[in-house]
Amino acid sequence: MIPSQEYRKSVVHQPENVPSGFRGATHWLAGKVHRRQSKQQALLEQAHTIHTAAEAHRTLSLVDLQAQLLSFRDHFRRRARGYEQHISAAMALIVEASHRQLGLRPFPVQIMGALALLEGSLIEMQTGEGKTLVAALAAVFLGWSGRSCHVITVNDYLASRDYARLEPLYTFCGVTASCVIGELKRPERQRSYQAAVVYVTSKELVADFLKDRLLLHGVSDPSRHFLHSSNTLREGDEVPVLNGLWAAIVDEADSVLVDDAATPLIISRPVKNEPLMEACREAVRLAAKLQPTLHYTVEERYKQIALTSEGNATIEQMLPTLPPFWHSATRRNELLLLVLNAREFFRKGKDYVVSDGKVVIIDEFTGRLMPDRKWQKGTQQIVELLEGVEPTDPVEVAARISFQRFFRFYKLLCGMSGTVKGVTAELWHIYSLPYVAIPTNKPSRRTTQAPEYFLEKGAKYAALIATLEALHRQGVPILVGTRSVRESEFLADLLRQKMLNFQLLNAIYHKEEAAIIARAGERGNITIATNMAGRGTDILLEQGVAALGGLHVLLAEPNEAERIDRQFYGRCARQGDPGTSYSYIALDDRLLQRFFPERFLNSVMAEVLLRRLPGSHALMQLLVYLAQQMAQRMAYQQRLSLLRRDEQLDQLMSFAGSGPKF
Numbered sequence: 246m247i248p249s250q251e252y253r254k255s256v257v258h259q260p261e262n263v264p265s266g267f268r269g270a271t272h273w274l275a276g277k278v279h280r281r282q283s284k285q286q287a288l289l290e291q292a293h294t295i296h297t298a299a300e301a302h303r304t305l306s307l308v309d310l311q312a313q314l315l316s317f318r319d320h321f322r323r324r325a326r327g328y329e330q331h332i333s334a335a336m337a338l339i340v341e342a343s344h345r346q347l348g349l350r351p352f353p354v355q356i357m358g359a360l361a362l363l364e365g366s367l368i369e370m371q372t373g374e375g376k377t378l379v380a381a382l383a384a385v386f387l388g389w390s391g392r393s394c395h396v397i398t399v400n401d402y403l404a405s406r407d408y409a410r411l412e413p414l415y416t417f418c419g420v421t422a423s424c425v426i427g428e429l430k431r432p433e434r435q436r437s438y439q440a441a442v443v444y445v446t447s448k449e450l451v452a453d454f455l456k457d458r459l460l461l462h463g464v465s466d467p468s469r470h471f472l473h474s475s476n477t478l479r480e481g482d483e484v485p486v487l488n489g490l491w492a493a494i495v496d497e498a499d500s501v502l503v504d505d506a507a508t509p510l511i512i513s514r515p516v517k518n519e520p521l522m523e524a525c526r527e528a529v530r531l532a533a534k535l536q537p538t539l540h541y542t543v544e545e546r547y548k549q550i551a552l553t554s555e556g557n558a559t560i561e562q563m564l565p566t567l568p569p570f571w572h573s574a575t576r577r578n579e580l581l582l583l584v585l586n587a588r589e590f591f592r593k594g595k596d597y598v599v600s601d602g603k604v605v606i607i608d609e610f611t612g613r614l615m616p617d618r619k620w621q622k623g624t625q626q627i628v629e630l631l632e633g634v635e636p637t638d639p640v641e642v643a644a645r646i647s648f649q650r651f652f653r654f655y656k657l658l659c660g661m662s663g664t665v666k667g668v669t670a671e672l673w674h675i676y677s678l679p680y681v682a683i684p685t686n687k688p689s690r691r692t693t694q695a696p697e698y699f700l701e702k703g704a705k706y707a708a709l710i711a712t713l714e715a716l717h718r719q720g721v722p723i724l725v726g727t728r729s730v731r732e733s734e735f736l737a738d739l740l741r742q743k744m745l746n747f748q749l750l751n752a753i754y755h756k757e758e759a760a761i762i763a764r765a766g767e768r769g770n771i772t773i774a775t776n777m778a779g780r781g782t783d784i785l786l787e788q789g790v791a792a793l794g795g796l797h798v799l800l801a802e803p804n805e806a807e808r809i810d811r812q813f814y815g816r817c818a819r820q821g822d823p824g825t826s827y828s829y830i831a832l833d834d835r836l837l838q839r840f841f842p843e844r845f846l847n848s849v850m851a852e853v854l855l856r857r858l859p860g861s862h863a864l865m866q867l868l869v870y871l872a873q874q875m876a877q878r879m880a881y882q883q884r885l886s887l888l889r890r891d892e893q894l895d896q897l898m899s900f901a902g903s904g905p906k907f
């Protein structure tokens with residue numbers, strides 16, 4: 246049904262040699278655009294035909310509809326001759342089943358999206374266009390094949406929500422479905438992974454994969470069914486939970502396959518290290534006797550701490566009473582600086598929380614609690630000791646793999662996102678994923694305000710608050726996007742001073758996060774969120790809000806990827822609703838500061854903005870564009886070099902006869 250990766254790469258979108266010369270290159274480009282457009286046109290036409298055919302099934306009884314679906318399922322499972330030719334007929338029945346079971350009649354563009362997924366493409370579909378249903382239409386087919394299809398969601402909440410919503414459709418079509426979330430124990434996980442369609446986050450999936458690989462002692466082809474490799478298990482071993490890696494539909498594909506691509510997923514195991522624990526305890530005891538300024542200096546801006554001569558003298562006085570370990574100045578300083586760093590720079594409520602007697606890290610960018618994440622090299626134990634909770638054992642790495650490497654194991658990979666442009670070449674190069682743009686069901690009614698530029702953050706926030714006040718007075722709901730938890734809290738303080746009511750998305754669980762984001766479309770609501778928070782949650786407008794211009798979204802700081810900015814703007818004007826997007830940018834924003842010299846920004850650009858010289862906005866726009874391009878280029882190079890390293894490692898290992906390792 247789906248062409249293999251190799252077939253796709255060789256036939257469908259094989260990168261051609263670009264002819265030399267300007268004329269040659271423009272012809273080549275025009276031909277490429279033309280081929281892509283005709284492919285999209287063909288898919289859309291097929292989708293319209295299916296939509297019309299589905300209308301004819303409205304009169305079918307429920308029993309007949311299901312009987313026809315089940316007969317198609319058997320046909321697909323047996324891979325009977327020419328079964329691919331029945332995709333349109335079967336899809337028309339699934340469309341009707343969706344209407345009966347979910348109350349949703351897929352639009353032609355959604356059918357087009359599902360067809361493109363089945364061809365193994367990456368589809369770009371605007372936010373709010375109903376990607377959840379698109380994935381389900383394709384997953385029914387993949388589930389019919391009898392092998393597991395993994396639908397990758399952004400978080401556990403979405404995995405269980407999407408599974409619960411779509412389960413009636415799957416059951417009706419004769420497909421077993423399940424979801425795997427963090428709280429499931431291994432026996433339950435194993436049962437869930439046996440289903441034909443499994444909703445799961447990439448994090449859970451990769452963690453289970455690594456645990457299985459450890460159980461299987463690193464042998465076997467990762468794409469094969471693990472249970473068939475049970476001969477590699479030893480007596481009394483736990484059973485692997487996964488059922489092989491065959492097909493995956495990745496939601497928010499840009500985030501999973503690009504942004505998180507190089508993130509290593511690590512399986513660690515606690516190790517008893519009593520000497521390290523004792524050293525941490527001693528360091529905390531010693532540091533308690535040191536005072537800022539007198540014994541050490543704190544450089545807030547660069548997050549640096551240095552012992553003063555007074556500090557060094559105090560420690561040396563204590564040396565005779567300390568064990569020999571402390572007589573090495575390097576070791577002593579390293580440990581003491583760890584404690585002082587934790588004491589001066591780690592903030593409870595911002596960097597971590599203490600819950601149920603445990604120190605839990607808060608993600609700096611999303612504000613989410615990360616119970617599985619631990620600081621390294623003794624920092625975790627030191628923070629725990631400072632908080633007076635029982636220190637946990639240090640951990641060692643047992644197995645690791647990057648998301649990029651993991652997803653390349655799938656025989657069939659496809660994905661969806663609202664923002665793919667800008668990374669299509671990378672997705673092709675790394676995953677052999679061709680790209681198909683899906684048109685919107687209704688024309689977009691988003692108004693995009695030109696970005697506003699400011700000399701410094703102070704002026705930017707003052708203007709931002711004034712805009713919020715004005716819109717709030719009119720009853721317009723506003724969603725403000727920030728780049729970090731710190732910035733969202735700073736904004737929240739400003740709003741408190743103005744006595745404005747607001748909702749802050751910060752360090753809470755996905756369910757509450759989704760509930761807050763879902764209410765962002767209510768009259769007069771102000772919601773502050775980090776850009777990634779609540780991704781995937783539907784924002785419905787309260788009655789009467791559309792007449793006020795719909796949801797307004799305000800980006801408080803540009804991101805390193807223009808894609809993430811666009812993803813945020815996509816929170817408004819969903820499904821043909823009205824909406825407006827704004828962006829406020831200051832010369833001291835992190836993006837510009839990272840890529841341009843401070844002197845250039847503070848003198849040349851400040852002067853240009855201050856004098857409102859002609860073309861100043863275009864120049865600022867160019868700077869932001871260049872900074873984002875540079876950031877993306879650097880991130881891409883990083884991912885590419887990781888991939889090359891992985892590939893080299895593979896070659897070495899296969900030479901040694903050990904098969905794929907990570």
Ligand SMILES: Nc1ncnc2c1ncn2[C@@H]1O[C@H](COP(=O)(O)OP(=O)(O)OP(=O)(O)O)[C@@H](O)[C@H]1O
Binds near residue numbers: 351355375782783
């Ligand atoms: N065919 C349909 N008919 C009516 N409503 C639909 C249809 N398909 C989807 N919807 C509704 O559209 C809304 C948005 O759907 P969904 O959350 O799947 O969009 P999305 O593309 O995944 O958005 P995001 O990118 O923000 O996650 C939901 O309320 C869903 O019920």
